[in-house]
Amino acid sequence: MLWVRSPLPSKSATPSVDYPSMSSSDTNRFADALLDHFRERPGARAASFVTAAGRVDLGFADIERDCRRFAAAYRNAGVGQGGTVxxxxxxxxxLYGSFFGAMLAGHVPSLMPCTSPRQDSGLYWRSHDKLLRRIRPDAIVASDETFAEMQEAGLDLAAIHQISIDNLAADEGGAALAPPPGEHIALLQHSSGTTGLKKGVRLSFDAIRAQVDSYAGVLSLDDEDRIVSWLPLYHDMGLIACxxxxAYLGIPVTHIDPFHWLSRPGLLLDxxxxxxGTFCWLPNFAFEHLTLTAGRDAASYELGRVRAFINCSEPCRASTFHRFAEAFAAAGVNKNQLQCCYAMAETVFAVSxxxxxxxxxxxxxxxQLMRTEGRVADTAPGAPEALEVIESGQVIPGLRVEIRDEGRRPLPERHVGEIAIAGEFLFDGYNADPERTAxxxxxxxYxxxxxxxxxxxRLYVLGRTDDLMIVNGRNIYGHEVEAEIAGIDGLKPGRAVVLAHEDTRIGSQVMIVIAERVERSARSSREIQREIIDRIFSIFQITPRYVELVEEGWLIKTTSGKIGRSANLAKFLEARNQQG
Known part of the structure; x- marks a missing residue:
């Protein structure tokens, strides 16, 4: 089934509409760019949505119409200036009209993940209860089906305006678009892969515009470029890069449904x-996935026109690029097309x-020297402790990076420490979380x-200092997973640890769960393991690689009484190695 919206009106046929006139004191250059596209390029393709059911093409006139419809819905629901949607x-x-319509009407939108077909919707939505109580959104946009899931899970939505896309009036299109000045908050970006309970990043219009201008200059993006992506739009890489x-630059983009891509990985290349297409952003694991699933069909694609496949979202690996370039050489891919980026929501997107x-x-x-002393020294390839590390590039204009020690003092080059970033497009803080911000x-x-x-x-990124793991491009905090499985019948309370381990075969970290089993539990180990797997997948959309149930007292504690992550990972790996 191919679904394409009706032919777009020509520029001369565009209805007369009022666009806000901003004085220099009220400048919002990001909003101005979108409004200019609505006014001057109504018939140009802006975005396409590809699913298993077909394809929908959106022109700028389509997006403007939907922005006005949603702006009217927000107005009728009583969402005020700066209200969260x-x-x-x-x-x-x-997704486009609801999101940009909120921004251009002076509200603060945030794109959030829905359940996947394999998830327990009740567990998933109940995990969002704390999120809703913290954010206290003015409105939620969803489908009737999603609202039914939320209500069935017991979420208290009584004080929140519910706007269903299934009931949005087709003629609800007269609302004016009056964006606020550029220093106002434009959106909230929540960390990907978690339930979003702790990290809602506040980004202003000016910060977004400054970052996109800087990064676009580094990439030399222009109107001849085309972006193709399977990334979910609630992810910072999908949201900002794709x-x-x-939308700001007027470059066409094609969005593939992530679940459709998982079932047909080669569709991205097709x-x-x-x-x-000229640009494609991917997490490291996706390069490996494409190599394994679509590499054998490389000769059926012509990819020599792609200016850059950009590896981002998790630490880049040189070995991944070697395998990808070799697998897709027949498609015209060469090593100069494979690039790296270091990015985060707190700097809008790209840092380097x-x-x-x-x-x-x-x-x-x-x-060995790097791990034990924190110093970086070159060695010969093939040496016993040789380790390949690939650069993430130079810091983009507008930002400054320092490497700092545990006392937050700057370190010289070739010394390992925490990456600290300053500049003109840092975020405005974490939403409703002053302690984390401070x-x-x-x-x-930052x-x-x-x-x-x-x-x-040049910047080289190695990993994390805390318990955050990056699994298949998703940011997962170990302590959040531990909290979610803590109440499972048959596990000893407080005696579980969730760990990450590098798997070079897939180019990503994998999750390991080690939990002490109550000795006299009537439940079988298989039953407990299945509930752990189901609960983690239903909330975090990640399947653990290993779920190990151990006897009481197995887990190692630190001198402060906490369960030691590194010590227990080493113990687990040693036990597996001994098992062969």
Missing amino acids: LIFLRHVPE MITP LLDKER QTPLGQAPRVLTVDG ARLENGF HSGDLGFLADG
Whole structure:
């Protein structure tokens, strides 16, 4: 089934509408760009949505119409200036109108994930209760089906305006678009992969515009470019690189339903070929997934026109690029197309980017020295402790990066420490979380929790300082998973640990759950393990690689009484190695 909206009106046929006139004191250059596209390019393709059911193409006139419809819905629901709108929509075209309509009407939208077919919807929505109580949104946008799931799970939505896309009036299109000044908050970006309970990043219009301008300059993006993506739009890489950036710059983008992509990975490459795509952002695991699933069909694609496949969202790995380039050489892929980016929601998106047109630098360093002393020294390939690390590029204009020690003092080049970032497009803090904001933002620097080093002015990212793990591109905090499984019958309370381990075969971290089983529990180990797996997947959309039930007293504690993550990971791996 192919669904394409009716032919778009020509510029001369565009209805007369009022666009806000901003004085210099009220400048919002990001909003101005969107309104200019509505006015000057109504018939140009802006975005396409591809699902198993077909394809929907949106022009700028379509997006404007939907923005006005949703702006009217927000007005009629009583959402005030600066009011928060949470958007729980699947892969549907209304994502654009609901989101940009909120921004351009002076509200603060946030795109949120819905349940997947395999999830327990009751568990998933109950995990959002704390989120809703913390954010206290003015409105939620969803489908009738999603609202029914929320209500069945017992979520208290009585004080929240519910706007269903199934009941949105078709003629509800007269609301004016009157964006606020650029220093106002434009959106909330929640961390991907978790239930979003702790990290809602506040971003202003000015910060978004400054970051996109800077990053677009580094990439030399222009109106000849085309973006193809399977990334979910609630993820910062999907939202900023593949939705906000192309909308601001007027670059067409094709969005593939993530679940459709998982069932047909080669569809991404097929659309890059057929639509003459030039940019594609991917987490490291997706490069490996494409190599394994679509590499054998490489000769059926023409990918030589792609300017950059950009590896982002989790630590990049040189070995992943080697395998991808070899697998898709028959499609015209070469190593100069494979690039790296270091990005986060707290800086809107990109912090650093490798130069296009040349392969990223790869250092072979002494891994033992780096782990034990925090110093980076070159060594010969093949040496016993040799470790390959690939650069994440140079810091983009407008930002400054320092590597800092545990006392937050700057370190020289080739010393490992925490990556700290300052600049003109840092976030405005975590929503309703002043303590976390104060802990991370200090004297104009954001302390990322990521480990890395600088060498010759280029940034190399190594991993995390805390219990955050990145599994298949999703950010997961170990303590959040531990809290969710703590009440499972048959487990000893407080005696479970969730760990991450690098799996070089898939180019990502995998999750390991180790939990002490109550000795006299009537439940079987298999039954307990199944509930752990089901609960984690239903809430976090991640399946643990290992769920190990151990006897009481197995887990190692630190001197402060906490369960030691590194010690228990080492014990687990040693036991598995002994088992063969």
